[in-house]
């Protein structure tokens with residue numbers, strides 16, 4: 001089995017920037033990997049992403065429907081992309097996964113975590129990421145990094161309170177499982193952030209697949 005690495009955090013913390021770094025680093029180590037994202041990662045899952053992020057004003061997307069779409073897209077992504085890659089021994093580097101559902105739909109939208117756990121067990125079975133790297137930044141600083149962006153999607157338009165709840169859930173989940181979760185202070189200069197990520201990846205190369 002390959003290793004499954006997930007990058008998480010509120011918007012603007014530097015996930016895309018550091019996905020690029022991870023890809024370059026794995027390439028340099030000659031590790032066979034794929035890079036993917038959620039919601040999305042397959043043509044059908046990308047259509048579900050479009051519904052979730054760009055559902056129009058004519059009808060409010062219900063929070064349960066939002067959560068179920070996240071897991072519908074995840075089921076498709078797992079079947080088509082993630083599981084086959086891991087089984088072929090490839091590393092999978094994914095921009096967000098089910099921790100985002102706990103953080104955004106659980107923390108942000110107040111859906112009970114027991115419901116999310118039910119879907120997680122159903123859709124993923126025993127599969128959990130080998131490493132969840134949470135890039136952590138206070139909400140105001142994350143907002144400052146993305147303030148020049150136009151055309152914000154449905155979720156990006158949420159309030160600072162919403163993103164503070166999201167951040168709190170990420171940090172709580174990391175505290176509950178310090179072996180698989182790594183909180184990286186994304187306020188540091190990029191070089192320091194990437195040194196920490198490199199250490200996490202190096203440690204993963206010598207550990208067995210998580211159960």
Ligand code: Z5A
Nearest residue numbers: 011012013014015016017038039070100101104145155190
């Ligand atoms: N979502 C959900 O609700 N439930 C789920 O289950 C899943 C997802 C899976 C997908 O968005 C949305 O779906 C997301 C959660 C929801 N909504 N929100 N919000 P996404 O993941 O595709 O996009 P995003 O979260 O909006 O990410 P982003 O805006 O693309 O941000 P980012 O990738 O984390 O940041 P970046 O673009 O790499 O960096 C932002 C800027 O900061 C950029 O100018 C960088 O050059 C700069 N930067 C980065 N690092 C540093 C450091 N260290 N110092 C200074 N400046 C830096």
